[in-house]
Amino acid sequence: MLTNRSKQVVKREMTWFEKAYFPAILSGLSITIKHFFMKKATVKYPEVKREFAPVYRGQHVLKRDESGAERCTACGLCAVACPAEAITMTANERKKGEENLYREEKYASVYEINMLRCIFCGLCEEACPKEAIFLTDRIVPSTFERDEFIYGKDKLVEPIDQRVDVSKRQTPAVLEFKKDKHFKHNKTYLDKMLGKAKKH
Amino acid sequence: MSISQYIFWFLSFVALISALMVVFSKSPVYSVLSLIMTFFAIAGHYLLLSAQFLAAVHIIVYAGAIMVLFLYVIMMLNLNKEAEPHKKPYIQIISFVAIGLLMVTLIGTLKEAEAIAPSNIANNVGGIGTVEQLGKVLFNQFLLPFEISSILFLSAMVGAVYLSKKNLQ
Amino acid sequence: MDPLLIKAIIVLIIFAITLLVATYSTWGERKVAAFLQDRVGPNRAGPGGLLQPLADAVKMFMKEEIIPSVSNKWLFILGPCISMLTALMTGVVIPWGGDITLGGQTFNLQIVDLNIGILYLFGVVSLGVYGIMIGGWASNNKYSLLGAIRASSQMISYEIAMGLAIIALVMTTGTLSLKEIVQQQDAGFANIVYQPLGFVIFLICAFAETNRAPFDLPECETELIGGYHTEYSSMKLGFFLFAEYINMFISSAVIVSFYFGGYNFPFQHELGLEGNWLTIVQTIVFFMKVLGFVFFFFWVRWTLPRFRYDQLMNLGWKVLLPLALVNIFITGLTMWFLGKI
Numbered sequence: 001m002l003t004n005r006s007k008q009v010v011k012r013e014m015t016w017f018e019k020a021y022f023p024a025i026l027s028g029l030s031i032t033i034k035h036f037f038m039k040k041a042t043v044k045y046p047e048v049k050r051e052f053a054p055v056y057r058g059q060h061v062l063k064r065d066e067s068g069a070e071r072c073t074a075c076g077l078c079a080v081a082c083p084a085e086a087i088t089m090t091a092n093e094r095k096k097g098e099e100n101l102y103r104e105e106k107y108a109s110v111y112e113i114n115m116l117r118c119i120f121c122g123l124c125e126e127a128c129p130k131e132a133i134f135l136t137d138r139i140v141p142s143t144f145e146r147d148e149f150i151y152g153k154d155k156l157v158e159p160i161d162q163r164v165d166v167s168k169r170q171t172p173a174v175l176e177f178k179k180d181k182h183f184k185h186n187k188t189y190l191d192k193m194l195g196k197a198k199k200h
Numbered sequence: 201m202s203i204s205q206y207i208f209w210f211l212s213f214v215a216l217i218s219a220l221m222v223v224f225s226k227s228p229v230y231s232v233l234s235l236i237m238t239f240f241a242i243a244g245h246y247l248l249l250s251a252q253f254l255a256a257v258h259i260i261v262y263a264g265a266i267m268v269l270f271l272y273v274i275m276m277l278n279l280n281k282e283a284e285p286h287k288k289p290y291i292q293i294i295s296f297v298a299i300g301l302l303m304v305t306l307i308g309t310l311k312e313a314e315a316i317a318p319s320n321i322a323n324n325v326g327g328i329g330t331v332e333q334l335g336k337v338l339f340n341q342f343l344l345p346f347e348i349s350s351i352l353f354l355s356a357m358v359g360a361v362y363l364s365k366k367n368l369q
Numbered sequence: 370m371d372p373l374l375i376k377a378i379i380v381l382i383i384f385a386i387t388l389l390v391a392t393y394s395t396w397g398e399r400k401v402a403a404f405l406q407d408r409v410g411p412n413r414a415g416p417g418g419l420l421q422p423l424a425d426a427v428k429m430f431m432k433e434e435i436i437p438s439v440s441n442k443w444l445f446i447l448g449p450c451i452s453m454l455t456a457l458m459t460g461v462v463i464p465w466g467g468d469i470t471l472g473g474q475t476f477n478l479q480i481v482d483l484n485i486g487i488l489y490l491f492g493v494v495s496l497g498v499y500g501i502m503i504g505g506w507a508s509n510n511k512y513s514l515l516g517a518i519r520a521s522s523q524m525i526s527y528e529i530a531m532g533l534a535i536i537a538l539v540m541t542t543g544t545l546s547l548k549e550i551v552q553q554q555d556a557g558f559a560n561i562v563y564q565p566l567g568f569v570i571f572l573i574c575a576f577a578e579t580n581r582a583p584f585d586l587p588e589c590e591t592e593l594i595g596g597y598h599t600e601y602s603s604m605k606l607g608f609f610l611f612a613e614y615i616n617m618f619i620s621s622a623v624i625v626s627f628y629f630g631g632y633n634f635p636f637q638h639e640l641g642l643e644g645n646w647l648t649i650v651q652t653i654v655f656f657m658k659v660l661g662f663v664f665f666f667f668w669v670r671w672t673l674p675r676f677r678y679d680q681l682m683n684l685g686w687k688v689l690l691p692l693a694l695v696n697i698f699i700t701g702l703t704m705w706f707l708g709k710i
Contacts, residue, residue: 025673032405032672042409229506233444236499256488264495265525268502272521275506275514330484331545 054168057120057135060113061164062157065103070157071132074108081127086117104130111156115140115149125169134166204248211248215241228274232267239263253331375476383480387460391614392422394663398614401667429607437600441507448504449601449608455497456615462486463622464548466632466652469645478652479548486547487535490623491528494578498524500612501580501587505597516596519678520587523577526685527584531574533693534567537700538627547623551631559630566696568628570689575620577685580613582670589675621662622655629658 017023043050052058063071074091092109094102101107125134143149158164214237221234239262246255287295338346396411396418403410411418436442466478483489498521505517541563542550554560561568577584588596598609625631632655642650676684 028672029668032668035407036401036404038407040404040409041407044409044412229444233503252483252485253488256485256492259492260488260495264492264498265528268495268498268521268525271499271502271506272518272525275502275518 052137056137057122059115059136059138059140060118060124060151060156061134061136061138061166062111062153063132063134063164063166064158064160067100068160069099069101069103070107071103071130072108072111073104073106073130073132074111075106075129077127077129078124078133081123082118083121083123084117084119086114086119087124088112108153111153113151113156115151116146131170131175134164134169136164136166137168138164207244208248211241211244214238215245229271232271232274235270236263236267239267253334372474372476375471375474376480379476379478380480383460383465383478384457387457387615387618390618390660390663391611392426394614394618395425395610396422397663398667398670401664402671405668405671426607429604432603434603434605435600437509439509441509444503444507445600446605448500448502448507448597449605449612450500451503452497452500452612453608453615455493455500456612456619458493459490459616459619460622462489462547463619464551464626464631465622466655467648469648477548478648482546482548485545487539487545490547491532491535495524495528497578497612497616500609501597504601504609505587508597508600510600512593512595513597513599516587516593516599519593520580520597523580523584523586523681523685526682527574527577527689530570530685530689530693531578533690533697534564534570534574535627537567537693537697538564538571540697540700540704547626547631551626551633554630555633555637559628559633561628564628564696564700566692566699568624570693570696571627572624573684573689575624576666576669577681579616579620579666581617581666583673583675584681585670585675586678586681617666618659618663621659621666624662625655625658631655 065071074089076089076091079085079087079089088110089108089112090110091106094105094107120135122135140149218234218237218241222231222238225231225234239258243255243258243263246252246258399421400410400418411421414420414424436445461480462483464477464479464482468475468477470476501520502517505513505520508514538550538560539545541560542553544550544553550560576582580587586596587593588598593599598606601609632651634651634654637647637651640647640650
């Protein structure tokens with residue numbers, strides 16, 4: 001006996017009063033009628049939305065910097081980090097005159113996330129060295145076609161005039177944590193991932 | 201013809217056709233369903249004779265209880281052609297004779313009844329066939345036969361219980 | 370106006386009200402079930418989900434009709450028809466209210482005042498099982514057949530106790546007409562005062578006869594995947610489900626008429642209402658009582674678990690039947706001591 005809470009169960013013969021079942025039925029009925037008047041647990045979804053936890057991981061966003069240029073440099077670390085292999089991308093070189101569009105010299109001309117594969121673990125944003133990809137509290141809407149779940153840049157990159165707030169994911173503590181690339185956790189994790197990628 | 205006569209002929213037609221269906225239909229379930237139809241037609245006849253109590257009890261007891269049991273047993277047993285029991289010839293002869301005698305008795309009784317029936321029913325004297333009248337007749341004039349028949353039912357019940365208990369052991 | 374025409378209108382109105390109440394019972398059932406389980410229930414179609422029955426009906430009609438290829442087609446169709454027919458037939462003898470005067474002519478809100486009203490009711494109820502049995506057998510499916518067999522044995526078992534409970538009531542009232550039973554309760558107390566045990570037996574049997582939980586063994590989803598209506602789809606299934614709700618409504622009306630004073634209510638003659646107004650108030654009171662019992666049906670269904678089969682049979686034969694006999698005996702003795710017989 002690990003705890004002293006264990007109880008000896010006795011299966012005794014029921015008394016006549018108990019066999020009549022009526023008291024039991026009445027107590028059951030009184031319990032259910034109490035619930036009739038209780039506060040309902042239902043949240044009427046489209047009108048009322050349940051508040052998400054600050055660490056909720058929903059649909060991804062590809063961030064732009066302050067001037068509106070895309071932060072992603074198509075390094076591929078997110079694709080490597082992704083355990084579900086949901087991310088693919090094609091890198092391209094920045095032309096002259098596109099400095100206001102892309103922050104680095106290299107950028108992702110194609111960036112796709114398969115939302116049916118994605119398990120929303122958040123390893124991509126952890127791996128990203130450019131603070132470009134984040135998971136937000138938006139829900140991926142359902143559709144009837146499978147192809148529609150492959151999200152391209154049109155759905156992932158945030159519009160210039162409608163910036164997506166990721167301050168919940170990008171707290172000072174997180175920024176500090178990600179800054180130190182020699183931090184043991186980051187180092188070993190990235191080494192491991194890169195080594196795995198080389199082997200393939 | 202008056203409307204009640206039309207109804208009489210219609211009910212008789214239904215009763216006869218469905219009674220024939222009982223005998224001639226291949227599936228026992230159809231036989232039972234036809235028998236229920238027959239009972240309904242006969243209940244209609246009772247109503248024409250302004251015997252509402254008899255009609256209601258007829259429906260409750262025969263159509264509502266006994267035929268449900270019949271249907272129950274037939275569905276449980278799943279009777280088919282192979283399972284049909286073959287009667288020995290002498291049993292067939294005996295049953296034929298017994299049914300014939302019953303028929304002769306019934307015809308004889310009905311012939312006697314013919315003399316008194318029409319006048320009473322046509323005038324519906326004193327609401328015959330209502331529950332009150334039936335109860336008064338049953339518990340005054342025919343008290344002894346009534347009680348004896350109830351004892352018969354009791355003995356049948358005891359017998360049924362005994363038979364079912366015997367099989368358990 | 371022609372009396373026959375008015376009677377026909379009354380029949381139509383009662384028919385429509387029965388169907389309407391049954392329709393909204395489906396909504397009520399879902400709402401009550403939800404509320405008892407801390408949910409809100411249907412709330413999308415119309416305000417408070419009030420148009421939900423309409424949506425359900427449209428769905429039922431639009432669904433594909435499937436008749437199993439090896440089943441007996443005619444009996445398969447006959448099953449739900451009989452269920453619906455017997456369910457609707459019982460409403461004929463219920464006294465929905467008192468007399469109403471229109472243009473110098475007086476009409477009663479009861480469709481027919483049969484002097485064998487109780488027997489008629491009992492006969493029609495006992496026929497209700499055929500719909501389930503024929504439908505279950507014609508489906509040619511083992512689960513349907515099991516459901517049908519369960520339904521028949523359950524109906525027969527509980528009919529006996531029900532009949533004996535009614536006999537005690539008939540002994541005290543001395544009539545088989547529902548109208549007279551209700552009128553007697555106007556003068557004295559409601560019959561529940563005289564027949565408390567009979568009421569409990571009748572109530573339990575009413576649950577069993579309508580195949581409602583905790584007596585819903587013929588259709589229990591967990592064992593028989595729907596029982597007798599496993600093979601049914603579209604409006605034929607709708608008929609079976611609808612018949613159950615009509616049965617529930619009518620049983621509530623019968624219970625109210627038998628034991629709770631029907632359309633009478635305490636101090637109704639002190640209100641100063643006369644003629645038609647009194648009748649209207651009485652009818653409203655009657656419907657409130659009936660709907661209260663319909664609510665009780667829901668409440669019990671979402672509280673109690675289903676009986677096991679042997680428990681069901683034990684309750685019917687070894688508890689309710691002897692209790693009903695004892696009830697008759699006590700009733701007879703009491704009446705004898707009081708000098709009523």
